[in-house]
Amino acid sequence: MDQDLHRPQALRGHRRPPHLRRQHHRDRHRLLPPRHHPSTRRTTAHPVGIEGYKRIAWEIADQAPAEVRHVVLPTCRGDLAWGVYRGFHDLHELRGTPMPRLHLVEPIPRLAAVLGGAPVTGRFPGDTGRLHSIAGHTTTVQAHRAVTLSGGTAVVVSPESAEEWFARLCGRSHVWERSSVTVFAAHERLRAEGTIRASDHTVLVATSHFFKGL
Template sequence: MIDLSAIAPSQYRERGVFLKDESRNPTWSHKDRLNACTVSAALAVGASTIIVSSSGNHGVSAAAHAARAGLNCIVITMPDVSQAFRDMILAYGAFPVYVPAEGRWPLMHALTGIEGTHPVSNLTPVHTGHPWGAEGYKTIAYELYGQLGDVPAALVIPTGYGEMLFGIHKGFRELKQLGVTSRLPKIFAVEPAARGPLYHAMATGVEAVQVEARPTRQSGTACTVNSYRAVVALRESNGEPMLVSDEAAEKAQHTLAREGIWQELSPSAAFAALAELDGVVDDGPIVVIGCSTGLKEPASPGLAREIMPDLASVRAYLRSEFHFEL
C-alpha cells in the first residue's frame, strides 16, 4: 500500500488515497493471484498441460505457476506481444504460440479438447473466466481490510474483462455476509475510452456487449467484451464504469513515475480517473488498484513468427521449436 494522498485531487487528500501495488507479485502483476488458484485446479484434476490465451500478464503468470507446479504450459498469444512478455514466458519453460488475434479462441477450444490439457483462461464469447480465478482475487479484499482496518470508501479498478473487479467485490461481499464488515466499497471500473465494453453494457442495461477493437495503448485492459460478473459487482456495490483516454493515462503514468512508481498505462488510467470520481459518500480512504509494472509494456513493436491457428500447425511448431509433443 502506497500513500498517494499528496498527489491526489485535493478533494480526496484528507480522507486518504492509496495505491494497492500488485506489481510486487512474483511475475509483477495481479494475475499471480488468479493463477495460484487456476493452476492448483489443473493439478487437482490431473492435467499435465495448461492452455492460456493471453496478450501479456496472464500468460506470463500462468507460465510461472505451471513451472512451479511441474506442468507444461502453452501460451497462445499474438506476434506483436511485448519482448519482455516473450522473454519471461520462455524463461519459465513455457511454449508461446503466436497466432492472429481472431484465431486465439478457436485454437483454445481445439487444444483443450486434447486429453490432459486444462484451460486457465476464457472459453466463452461472454467472458466468464476460470471458475476458481475469482477466489485468488478475493485475497486483495482481505489484505485491504487488514491493512486499513476497515472497508475503503471506494475502489478504483483498471478493468479489462472484469475478473479482478468481481473477485475483489466477492471478497468484500463475503466479509459482509460473515458479519466482519457492515458495508461494501463503491467500485469504479476504469476502461480505455477507445473501447469500454463494461461501460457500454452498463449504459444500455444489458449483461454484456462486444465493441469495436479500436486502437488503444492501454494494452492490459484493451478488451472488446465484458463479463457479466463485472456487471453484477458494479450493481451490488452501487458502482460506476468510467472511461479514460490514453492521453490522460500517460499523464498520470508520468505523475506516478515522479513519485518513484512505474505502473502500466492501465493502472495509470485508474489514477487519472480520480479527478472524475463522483458519488463517494462513505467516509474512509480511496484505493486505486495498481495491477502491473510498466516495465512489461513494449517500448517498440517486434513481430514473432506467426503460425496458422490449427492443431496440425501448432503441433508441428511445438515439435520444431521446443521438442514438445502434444
C-alpha cells in the first residue's frame, strides 16, 4: 500500500532518515530534558495523543496561503502545544519549513512565571474563572520547551477578558468555549505590543465548542 495516500500533503514524498525511523517511537520525548527530580512534570498525555496533535501543524502548513510566522493556542499542560511544535519540527527537518513562534495562552501566570525564573515544578495559585479547559495551577516541561524552542511567548488572559471576547464573538456568530476565545484576546495584545506585526501571517487555534462549561 502506498503510505503517501495516508500522509498529509506537507509530508508526501519525504521519508525520515533511517536513524529517525528507528527512533520514531521515542519522538515524543526526544527533545525533552532528562528527569532530574521526581516532581518534574514533563507531560500528562499518552505519546499517541501527542503524535495526533502533530497533524494540526501539518494541516496548517498545507492550508496556509503564506509562511506562518506565529501560532497562538490555548494551553494548560502543554500537550497541544508540544504536539504542534513536534509537527512543525518534522516539517523543518524534512523540507526546511521555518518554525513559527508558538504563543501559549493561559488564564494565570504559570508558564509566564517559569519563563520569568520560577521553577517549573512550582504551584501557581490564581482564579481561572470559567476557563475550565486551561485551568490548573501547574505547568510542564513540554509547555516550556514548546515556547522556548520556537522562540514564542506565554500570554496571560484573565477570565474577565475572556468573558468580554466570548460575548463579542458570540455577537458575530462565532461560538467557541471561553477557554478558546482567549487566543483572540492574546492576539490583540501581541499585535499591540509589536510582537506580531500586521504583515505577519498568524494562525489562531480555537478548540472545543460553545456548550462546554455552560
